[in-house]
Amino acid sequence: MGEKLKITPRARRALAERGLDTAAIAAADIKGSGFQGGITEGDLLAWLGSGGGAVSVDGPVAALPGGASEKRATPLARAIARAEGLDLAGAAGSGLAGKIMKADVLSLLAGGSASGKPAAADIGRNGDKRIAKATPYSGIRKVIGNRLAESKFTAPHLYFTQKVDLTETLALRAKINKANADEGIKTSVTDYIAKAVVLTLQTYPELNASLAGETIEQYASVNLGIAVAAPGGLIVPNIKETQDLGLLALSGAAQELFAKARDGKLKPAEYNGGTFTISNLGMFGIENFTAIINPPESGILAVSATKDEVVVIAGSDGKKSMEIRPMMNITLSVDHRLIDGLLAAQFVTEVKRLLENPIELLCDLKNV
Numbered sequence: 001m002g003e004k005l006k007i008t009p010r011a012r013r014a015l016a017e018r019g020l021d022t023a024a025i026a027a028a029d030i031k032g033s034g035f036q037g038g039i040t041e042g043d044l045l046a047w048l049g050s051g052g053g054a055v056s057v058d059g060p061v062a063a064l065p066g067g068a069s070e071k072r073a074t075p076l077a078r079a080i081a082r083a084e085g086l087d088l089a090g091a092a093g094s095g096l097a098g099k100i101m102k103a104d105v106l107s108l109l110a111g112g113s114a115s116g117k118p119a120a121a122d123i124g125r126n127g128d129k130r131i132a133k134a135t136p137y138s139g140i141r142k143v144i145g146n147r148l149a150e151s152k153f154t155a156p157h158l159y160f161t162q163k164v165d166l167t168e169t170l171a172l173r174a175k176i177n178k179a180n181a182d183e184g185i186k187t188s189v190t191d192y193i194a195k196a197v198v199l200t201l202q203t204y205p206e207l208n209a210s211l212a213g214e215t216i217e218q219y220a221s222v223n224l225g226i227a228v229a230a231p232g233g234l235i236v237p238n239i240k241e242t243q244d245l246g247l248l249a250l251s252g253a254a255q256e257l258f259a260k261a262r263d264g265k266l267k268p269a270e271y272n273g274g275t276f277t278i279s280n281l282g283m284f285g286i287e288n289f290t291a292i293i294n295p296p297e298s299g300i301l302a303v304s305a306t307k308d309e310v311v312v313i314a315g316s317d318g319k320k321s322m323e324i325r326p327m328m329n330i331t332l333s334v335d336h337r338l339i340d341g342l343l344a345a346q347f348v349t350e351v352k353r354l355l356e357n358p359i360e361l362l363c364d365l366k367n368v
Contacts, residue, residue, distance in 0.1 A: 006038035013127075014041050042076050073100035080105045103134040141233050151295040155335040159290050160344045162352040166306055166326045169358045180248070190226065190280050191251040193303055193330075195361045196354040198222050198242045198250070201276055204347045208275050210296040211338055225274035225294060226254060230261045236294055237261050238274035247361055282306060288329045298338045301351070304329040 007015075032039040073081070073088055077100050081088050086108060093100030106124030124131045137145070169192050177186050201208045201222050209218040225238035237257035242250055260266050279291040280303040291302040309327040314320050332348040354360055 006032060006034070006036060007044075008034055008038055008040050010041040011039050011044045014044050042079060072098060073105075074102065076102050077105045080109075084109055106131065106134065144233055147295055148292045151293050155293055155295070156337060157290075157293065158334050158336045158339070158341060158344060159331055160334070160341075160348045161288070161329060161331045162348045164328045164330055164352045164355050165311065166328050166355065169355050170306075170326060172358045172362075176247075185248060185251075187247070187251045189282070189306070190278070190303070191247060191254060192355065192358060192361060193280070193301075193351075194224055194226065194239075194242070194254065194278060195247050195250055196351050196358075197276065197278060197301060198224060198245075199354060199361070200347055200350045202243060203350060204343060206343055207299045207334070207339060207347055209298050209338060210275070211298070211335070212296065216338060219275045221275060223273055223275045225271075225277040225297075226258075227277060227279040227291075227294075228258050228261045230264060230266075235261055235266065235271055236274060236277055237266055237271050238277075240273070276300070278303060282328065288331065290331050291333050293333055293335055298335045299344075299347075300333050301348075302331040302333065304331075 030039055030043055031037070032043050034040040034043070072093065074095070077088075077093075080086075080102065084105075086105065088100055088105070088108075091100055091104065091108065092098050093104045095101045095104075103124075109124065124134070166189070169189065173187055173189065173192060180186075205218055208222055209216055211217075220243075221241055222243040223238045223240050224242045225236040227234055227236045237260070239245070239250065239253045239257065242253075245253065257266070257270060260270065274294065274297060276297055277291075277294045277300040279300060281289060282303055282305040285305050287307060288304050289302050291300045293300050306326045306328045308324050310322050311325045311327065312320050313323050313325075330348060330351060332344055332351075334344045
């Protein structure tokens with residue numbers, strides 16, 4: 001081991017909890033798996049489980065019985081069970097095909113059951129904190145987290161907020177929904193925001209771009225992503241070639257993708273290949289937030305809840321009055337490597353203008 005024992009703080013705590021000190025393992029041939037060969041808590045538990053540290057404050061360490069249960073447990077779960085004298089025979093784990101995981105062992109030690117659903121209110125401890133649930137950081141949650149962390153720390157984010165008066169958009173939406181009620185067509189506020197974004201991206205195509213290595217790619221395709229909650233976490237299905245879709249066609253395509261996302265039936269092609277994203281949390285009452293850019297895109301628009309507010313209205317005669325209007329905050333996040341502040345300000349202001357004059361959303365002559 002050398003003159004100085006390398007051991008992590010958690011391993012030291014585990015030793016102390018068993019009435020042992022570092023001198024008890026200084027002479028042992030433990031190969032640490034930590035930084036520069038340091039002994040981790042897992043290394044210590046494995047050593048104790050193999051018969052090391054003969055006595056602890058709880059008495060002799062019992063070995064885990066062999067057989068099927070041992071084969072169906074992860075190495076760390078087996079090590080903890082051995083160190084605590086826990087018999088896993090007959091236990092059913094929460095892992096694949098009933099494999100016993102670390103959380104299952106902690107649940108058993110806390111008086112619960114090895115099934116991922118402990119009987120007690122907590123399944124173990126981390127220092128002074130009781131653990132109620134331990135979930136692996138993996139799957140789609142890890143993929144999303146890694147991608148967003150990469151985006152946040154790679155792309156310098158710049159934010160621009162506008163307050164939008166939705167009086168005219170809500171009135172137009174009510175008329176369109178009433179006119180199409182017999183056909184079962186019902187548009188959402190998000191549909192009008194999406195159409196406004198598509199038209200604005202055509203006016204300012206520099207935002208419909210990505211940085212690919214040392215090349216800025218500007219796209220003819222406006223593949224609009226709209227973030228939606230799915231069973232595995234947040235996902236961004238994107239509607240392809242939205243520049244070729246009218247408002248009602250855009251609405252129908254969005255609703256179809258949202259339904260597939262909530263049922264977990266999206267195909268990779270339906271959530272890959274986006275060029276710009278909208279994240280709408282208005283339905284949850286969120287009044288203002290900023291969104292992280294979905295890489296490799298250069299921008300994302302965060303849409304907040306619509307709230308009645310008192311606003312000052314200037315009349316044609318120059319006189320001002322106060323009225324209650326349905327107001328909504330929108331915040332544009334851009335990658336400052338590609339997008340300058342002036343361009344971003346023009347973009348978010350144009351989205352505001354279109355939503356306050358929504359008849360223009362229906363005057364897309366190419367897609368009436």
